Amino acid sequence: MDIDLYINTLGRQARAASRAMATASSAQKNAALRHIAENIRQQAEALKAANQQDLAQAQKNGLEPALLDRLTLSDQAIATMAEGLEQIAALPDPIGEITQLRRRPSGIQVGQMRVPLGVIGIIYEARPNVTVDAAGLCIKSGNATILRGGSEALHCNQALALLVKQGLASAGLPDHAVQVIETTDRAAVGALITLTEFVDVIVPRGGKGLIERISREARVPVIKHLDGICHVYIDDKADLDKAIRIADNAKTHRYGTCNTMETLLVHRHIATQVLPPLAKIYQEKGVELRGCAATQGVLTGIKSAQEADWHTEYLAPILSIKIVHDLDAAITHINHYSSQHTDAIVTEDYTRALRFLREVDSASVMVNASTRFADGFEYGLGAEIGISTDKIHARGPVGLEGLTSMKYVVLGNGEIRQ
Amino acid sequence: MDIDLYINTLGRQARAASRAMATASSAQKNAALRHIAENIRQQAEALKAANQQDLAQAQKNGLEPALLDRLTLSDQAIATMAEGLEQIAALPDPIGEITQLRRRPSGIQVGQMRVPLGVIGIIYEARPNVTVDAAGLCIKSGNATILRGGSEALHCNQALALLVKQGLASAGLPDHAVQVIETTDRAAVGALITLTEFVDVIVPRGGKGLIERISREARVPVIKHLDGICHVYIDDKADLDKAIRIADNAKTHRYGTCNTMETLLVHRHIATQVLPPLAKIYQEKGVELRGCAATQGVLTGIKSAQEADWHTEYLAPILSIKIVHDLDAAITHINHYSSQHTDAIVTEDYTRALRFLREVDSASVMVNASTRFADGFEYGLGAEIGISTDKIHARGPVGLEGLTSMKYVVLGNGEIRQ
Numbered sequence: 001m002d003i004d005l006y007i008n009t010l011g012r013q014a015r016a017a018s019r020a021m022a023t024a025s026s027a028q029k030n031a032a033l034r035h036i037a038e039n040i041r042q043q044a045e046a047l048k049a050a051n052q053q054d055l056a057q058a059q060k061n062g063l064e065p066a067l068l069d070r071l072t073l074s075d076q077a078i079a080t081m082a083e084g085l086e087q088i089a090a091l092p093d094p095i096g097e098i099t100q101l102r103r104r105p106s107g108i109q110v111g112q113m114r115v116p117l118g119v120i121g122i123i124y125e126a127r128p129n130v131t132v133d134a135a136g137l138c139i140k141s142g143n144a145t146i147l148r149g150g151s152e153a154l155h156c157n158q159a160l161a162l163l164v165k166q167g168l169a170s171a172g173l174p175d176h177a178v179q180v181i182e183t184t185d186r187a188a189v190g191a192l193i194t195l196t197e198f199v200d201v202i203v204p205r206g207g208k209g210l211i212e213r214i215s216r217e218a219r220v221p222v223i224k225h226l227d228g229i230c231h232v233y234i235d236d237k238a239d240l241d242k243a244i245r246i247a248d249n250a251k252t253h254r255y256g257t258c259n260t261m262e263t264l265l266v267h268r269h270i271a272t273q274v275l276p277p278l279a280k281i282y283q284e285k286g287v288e289l290r291g292c293a294a295t296q297g298v299l300t301g302i303k304s305a306q307e308a309d310w311h312t313e314y315l316a317p318i319l320s321i322k323i324v325h326d327l328d329a330a331i332t333h334i335n336h337y338s339s340q341h342t343d344a345i346v347t348e349d350y351t352r353a354l355r356f357l358r359e360v361d362s363a364s365v366m367v368n369a370s371t372r373f374a375d376g377f378e379y380g381l382g383a384e385i386g387i388s389t390d391k392i393h394a395r396g397p398v399g400l401e402g403l404t405s406m407k408y409v410v411l412g413n414g415e416i417r418q
Numbered sequence: 419m420d421i422d423l424y425i426n427t428l429g430r431q432a433r434a435a436s437r438a439m440a441t442a443s444s445a446q447k448n449a450a451l452r453h454i455a456e457n458i459r460q461q462a463e464a465l466k467a468a469n470q471q472d473l474a475q476a477q478k479n480g481l482e483p484a485l486l487d488r489l490t491l492s493d494q495a496i497a498t499m500a501e502g503l504e505q506i507a508a509l510p511d512p513i514g515e516i517t518q519l520r521r522r523p524s525g526i527q528v529g530q531m532r533v534p535l536g537v538i539g540i541i542y543e544a545r546p547n548v549t550v551d552a553a554g555l556c557i558k559s560g561n562a563t564i565l566r567g568g569s570e571a572l573h574c575n576q577a578l579a580l581l582v583k584q585g586l587a588s589a590g591l592p593d594h595a596v597q598v599i600e601t602t603d604r605a606a607v608g609a610l611i612t613l614t615e616f617v618d619v620i621v622p623r624g625g626k627g628l629i630e631r632i633s634r635e636a637r638v639p640v641i642k643h644l645d646g647i648c649h650v651y652i653d654d655k656a657d658l659d660k661a662i663r664i665a666d667n668a669k670t671h672r673y674g675t676c677n678t679m680e681t682l683l684v685h686r687h688i689a690t691q692v693l694p695p696l697a698k699i700y701q702e703k704g705v706e707l708r709g710c711a712a713t714q715g716v717l718t719g720i721k722s723a724q725e726a727d728w729h730t731e732y733l734a735p736i737l738s739i740k741i742v743h744d745l746d747a748a749i750t751h752i753n754h755y756s757s758q759h760t761d762a763i764v765t766e767d768y769t770r771a772l773r774f775l776r777e778v779d780s781a782s783v784m785v786n787a788s789t790r791f792a793d794g795f796e797y798g799l800g801a802e803i804g805i806s807t808d809k810i811h812a813r814g815p816v817g818l819e820g821l822t823s824m825k826y827v828v829l830g831n832g833e834i835r836q
Contacts, residue, residue, distance in 0.1 A: 019753070023777060096776065102798060108787050110797045113775065117809050200809055221639070221810045242832035249834035335437065344828075357531065357827050358514065359441060369526050369830025378835075379528050379826065380520060391535050391618055391823040392639045393811040405809040408797065409775050410762075412787025414660035416667035417796075 001183060007191035010146050010179050011198030014119045017176035018144040022116050026093040028171045029139055033089040036167030037082040040132065043163060044078050050159040051128065058152050070126045073156055081132045088136045091382045094400050095142045098409060107415045112406040116142035117200040120403060121192050123214060125150040125206035131160040134203065135178050137385050139168070141403040144177045146199070148192060150206075151184040158182075193218035201403075203386055223398055225363075225389040227313045227339035228258030230371045233330040233356070235347035236267035240274050242368055243346040247274075248281050249370040250344065256315045258387060259342045259364075259374040263310060264321045265330045271298050271323045287317040294323040310337045327352050331359050338362055340389045342374040342396075363389055363396035419601060425609035428564055428597050429616030432537045435594035436562040440534050444511040446589045447557055451507040454585030455500040458550065461581055462496050468577040469546065476570050488544045489571055499550045506554045509800045512818050513560045516827060525833045530824040534560035535618040538821060539610050541566045541632060543624035546574040552621070553582050553596050555803050559821040562595045564617070566610060568624075569602040576600075611636035619821075621804055641816055643781075643807040645731045645757035646676030648789045651748040651774070653765035654685035658692050660786055661764040665692075666699050667788040668762065674733045676805060677760045677782075677792040681728060682739045683748045689716050689741045705735040712741040728755045745770050749777050756780055758807045760792040760814075781807055781814035 040047070051073040058068055094114050101111030120143045122134040131149055138145040149157040161180040168177050181188050193202050193214055202222045204214045211224050232250050234243040250261035266274060275298045282289060290305040291298075299321075309320040310333070324330045327345075334343050344366035345356040353367045364374040374397060376384025381399030388394045394402035458465070469491040476486055512532050519529030538561045540552040549567055556563040567575040579598040586595050599606050611620050611632055620640045622632045629642050650668050652661040668679035684692060693716045700707060708723040709716075717739075727738040728751070742748045745763075752761050762784035763774040771785045782792040792815060794802025799817030806812045812820035 019777070019779075022779070104796065104798055106791065106796060108784075108791055108796070113783075115776075115779070118779070221808075239832065245832060245834055253835045358533075359437070361437075361440070361533070361536070362825065364826040364828060365531075366526075366828035367830060368832050369828050370834045372835040373524065373526055373828060373830075373833070374826070378522065378524060378526075380522055390639075395823050396826040405813050407780065408782040408792070408814040410782065410784035410787050410791060412785060412791075414657065414663060414786050415791070416663050416788045417671045417790040 001185070003183065003185055003187045004191050006183065007181070007188055007195060008198075010181065011119065011195045013176040014144040014146055014179060015198045017174040018116065018118045020174045021139075021142045021144050021177050022095070022118070024142060024173055028173060029093070029142065030089040032139055032167045032171035032173050033085045033136055035170045036132070036136070036164050037085040039163040039166055040078060040082045040160075043159070044075070047073060047078060047156065047159055050155040053155040054153050063152065067126060071128070071152055073128050077129055081129050084133055085136045088140045088383055091140065091400065093140070094404055101411070107413060109411040111409050113409045114401075114404050115407055117403055117405055119144050119146065119199050121146045121148070121199045121202045121220065123148045123189060123192070123202060123204045123206075123210070125210055126153060128153045128156040128160060130205055131157045132164065134205070134385065135164050137383055137400060138403060139173070139177065141400045143403055146179050146181065146192060148181040148189060154184065189214070190217060193220055193222075196220050205386060221393065223386055223388050223390075223394055223402060225258060225339070225341055225387045227389075228260065228341045229263070229311070229313050229337060229339040230259055230261050230341055231263050231265055231334050231338060231343045232261045232371060233265040233324070233334070233343070233345045234267060234270065234274055235327060235330075235345055235349065235352055236269035237349035237352060238270065238346040239348050240270065243274055244278055244281070246344070246346055246368070246370050247278055250372055251282065251287060251319050252285050252317070253370065253372045255317050257372070259371050260315070261371050262313050262320065263337070264319060265324050265333060266321065267330070268294070268323050268325060271295070275299055275321070282319060285317065287319055289319055289321060291321040292323060295321045298323070313339070327355065331356065335359075335361055341387065342366065342371045344369060344371050363387070419603070421601065421603055421605045422609050424601065425599070425606055425613060426616075428599065429537065429613045431594040432562040432564055432597060433616045435592040436534065436536045438592045439557070439560045439562050439595050440513070440536070442560060442591055446591060447511070447560070448507040450557055450585045450589035450591050451503045451554055453588045454550070454554070454582050455503040457581040457584055458496060458500045458503075458578075461577070462493070465491060465496060465574065465577055468573040471573040472571050481570065485544060489546070491546050491574055495547055499547050502551055503554045506558045506801055509558065509818065511558070512822055519829070525831060527829040529827050531827045532819070532822050533825055535821055535823055537562050537564065537617050539564045539566070539617045539620045539638065541607060541610070541620065541622045541624070541628070543568040543628055544571060546571045546578060548623055549575045549578040550582065552623070552803065555801055555818060556821060557586070557591070557595065558801075559818045561821055564597050564599065564610060566599040566607060572602065607632070608635060611638055611640075614638055623804060639811065641804055641806050641808070641812055641820060643676060643757070643759055643805045645807075646678065646759045647680050647729070647731050647755060647757040648677055648759055649681050649683055649752050649756060649761045650679045650789060651683040651742070651752070651761070651763045652685060652688065652692055653745060653763055653767065653770055654687035655767035655770060656688065656764040657766055658688065661692055662696055662699070664762065664764055664786065664788050665696055668790055669700065669705060669737050670703050670735070671788070671790045673735050675790070677789050678733070679789050680731050680738065681755065682737060683742050683751060684739065685748070686712070686741050686743055689713070693717055693739070700737060703735065705737055707737055707739060709739040710741060713739045716741070731757070745773065749774065753777075753779055759805065760784065760789045762787060762789050781805070
């Protein structure tokens, strides 16, 4: 198979389908989503059978238990996929909205219209539900999609893609609005992420290795985050009860998520008050603590934190702790070590809260709330395609709007430049 | 000189300066802009002397008259530079604005704050005024800048950069907020556009060759347009007086700008009515016409338009003309050949106007107005860093907001995820 030709063809077909998707009515798109949801429920047994095929193969290939677990399509996962589509269908349609239509001195009226980006490439590992979640968001936002799932979920992804296409057809939407890359050849990824002629944005969902490779080689813009090295800074003007609750939740609510706190910063004046009770909570939950020298002075017996610890996203019950001189030192540490994902301050001081909000250069900056709130649904976006730590186009949790752009529309009455 | 080390140092210094720029007050930034404007007026003779040095060298190097002309810093250009800075100073400050601060069911309040991108790399050819215009926009939007001008304007750019730095210093802003690449070595450009660690966006200003090279090699995001292949489509439901005025202005107002019409599309039903009077106007102004076969049938004696003509941005008094079957054919032609810059329809039909606005996939889409209006000042942005034909981040004329990003801010009261 000529991979470049194959991917080029998918791209050309996607671009053609994107014209129809851009003008599809809200009713059509919502009908497609609801039909796909119905198909998924009705075909649950067939989906699980396809999933079993993948699991059997994966076990033969020696895949680790944690990854086998992620690969499994449970009844719950199937129900969640279907419900997720219905929730997307219930969201307002962002496409076509015209805002700020202002009259200019020249007489023309200038505004901005929200339109789909066009063609979205989704590259993902393991989780079969991404096939449906991502396709659903792209359909709702009037985009055409090219999907490349993990080879370990091949049969399940193919089965899901078929249900998606049936749903599209029943709503009168073009078949090429959602296409799946059928080959497992790695070169297909390289071809997709450099297909600037037909693909408008790439969304990678998976481990750091995948995202690093794609970021390095892509010519098409990428919406991504690499790391979630998030901080909570407990100021000496903090309400210590809030601080303990937040620092507990930000670390222990879930260990493997990108908005989990990985480093705790504590103002030197309240370190001896707040660290012992916090350490007790962490240790009861089995969290390994690593501290700077000053921290080790307060929490005797904990491990020493090295320079590498401030740069590490543990994705595990491990937490690095640093006692800092003051707010300035906390902000400096965060702006240096943070992956610019999510960082929070706990304080009752108005001026310090505003300074932190203004000066921390991250996608989400918080006062007196757990970093675990950095999430599209928690923010009210109604959906989440991913989280971006880049500053261009979309920053932080990315919802439907991240899959759109604004073009200028001008309403004239025959005006010409003088 | 170790170019990579040199550029890396500029980047590191710019990143450090960007922290101070991000929190600079509006008063400081405006004071800097006004001081720079004053410096420019006071140092006009010194600037012209530096410019003479460049011009003498350029003439020795055999630079063409048109380019020598672009290189020249006239009294008018000096006055315009200073006024431009004062206009930027008078604009509202976009930085720090928080919008849509909504309370969520969880209790947290979530909004978005407008903040500078951070470090902007401006790469430009010839025109010395870009040194000041671009630096001014970056200062106003709270960014640090690294400037790389054309080698042919080296002395002038250096003299202007010195005035900029003096203005910054007088307002208490960091010296490294604006830095100029002092070497003319081409490798410096390659180093800058791949310096993802310290540079947030690149803005190239110049000819297609420069922009193509930068787009191809950059790892840092680029705000750019490559081509300005713009269309005017005269519908059979057009007011023909408006159509003639607009088609004339869109072509002949200025030939060398990116929003100049390069191809005229005419509905077959009114071709014989509208083309002869238009052709007369064009020919009186010395515009060479090239037409499809049907057009040649109406305007006998004009040259034949080849496939390449539909793909060409002439930047000259040349116009290609095509008679199309209907609105569908016009939209198809535009979505295929347009550089997605600016495209306009002339019609009095409501449904067709809305279809055109919705279906043409360009940065600016117009009804009954000249394409020459696609301009930051005409749109009311108060400034223009450039025009983007990309769909990511900024689309169409890019003002101050294009040099900013939105980060999420969360105001809590101790909330944690359940």
